[in-house]
Amino acid sequence: MKTIAFAAAFALAATTAEAQYLSGTGSNPSPHTSSGYTRSNGTYVAPYVATNPNGTQRDNFGSTGNVNPYTGATGHRTPRH
Template identity: 45%
Template sequence: MTMLKALAIAAGLACAASGALADQYVRGYTRQNGTYVQPHMRTAPNSNPFDNYSTRGNVNPYTGQAGTRNPYAVPSVPSGPYVGAPSVRAPQAPCYGYGCR
C-alpha cells in the first residue's frame, strides 16, 4: 500500500511539473499608449484554443479567474476590399465578327 501511495504522489508531481513547463513569464512593459502592463504568467503560445487560461472551462491558477473565451468561436473576417493578391480576369475566348469589343 505504501508503494502505491508513493507512486501516486510521484505521478501527481510529474503532472504538476509538466503543466508548469507550459507557462511563460512575461516581463512588465509599457504599451505605445503609455499604459504599463504588470509582469505576469501566460500559457505558451500554440494553436490549441483549449489549453489557455482565458478559455471557457479553464481557471487561471495564478489569479483564480475563470476563462471566458469561447474555444469554438470563428475569427471575424475583416470587412472592406481584399488587399491580398491582385484580381485576375478569366481568359476570354477570341471574338470574331459583329458585337466584339
C-alpha cells in the first residue's frame, strides 16, 4: 500500500514539474556556473549561476514568474520568445 501511495505522489510531482517547465512558470533545471572575470575595460564580473541555453527565455531565472533558487530573486523580465 505504501508503494502505491509513493508511486502516485511521485507521478503527481513529476507531472507538476513538467507542466511548470513547459508553461514557463518554472526555471530551467539545467544551470551552469561562471567564474569571475575582469572585462577589458577593467570592470570585475562576480561569479554567477545561469540557466543553460535551450532556445527559450521563458525558463530563465530572470524571466517573469520564475525564482532564482540560488539568490531568491524573483524574475521581472518579459521573455521575447
